Amino acid sequence: MAWWPRPCTTPTSNASCWKSAWSEGGLMFSHIFIGVSDFERAMRFYRPLMDVLQLDLRFCEPERPWAGWQQAGVSRPLFLVGTPFEGTHHAGNGQMTAFLAETRAMVDAAYQVALAQGGVSEGAPGLRPEYHAHYYGAYFRDPEGNKLCVACHAAGQPLSPG
Secondary structure (H helix, E strand, O other), X not given: OOOOOOOOOOHHHHHHHHHHHHHHOOOOOOEEEEEOOOHHHHHHHHHHHHHHOOOEEEEEEOOOOEEEEEOOOOOOOEEEEEOOOXXXXXXXXXXXXXXXXXXXXXXHHHHHHHHHOOXXXXXXXXXXXXXXXXXXXXXXEOOOOOEEEEEEOOOOOOOOOO
């Protein structure tokens, strides 16, 4: 969920810049909150997905109910899932949360885990050159209908078989 800690301006710097964004935890957001109506079902979906994305569970409070994940060694940003404060969940409405993956294999694994946990495909993993030459992403919805993406921007990653 990190963003660029410095501008990525030259083609030769892109690979190191994407790696840097992943490892240095540059910030753009404090947190992102995904509202759900069924917290237990959401946890069955998000726990294994966050494991694949190498995000650590910072807290889980079923009595509230909410949970939060983050990259190891940083305090922000947080990815939060829970019942909205006002108590009403409204999926979709055009928003999408996109996670940054270090490798294309991580994109593939996240997509498979999402579907195995009740997610619905919105676009199988693959190159999407309409975004840029190295954009490799997968799209899916969680069991509540929230749209998610996992994307790798690194050049030179092997394409997955099949």
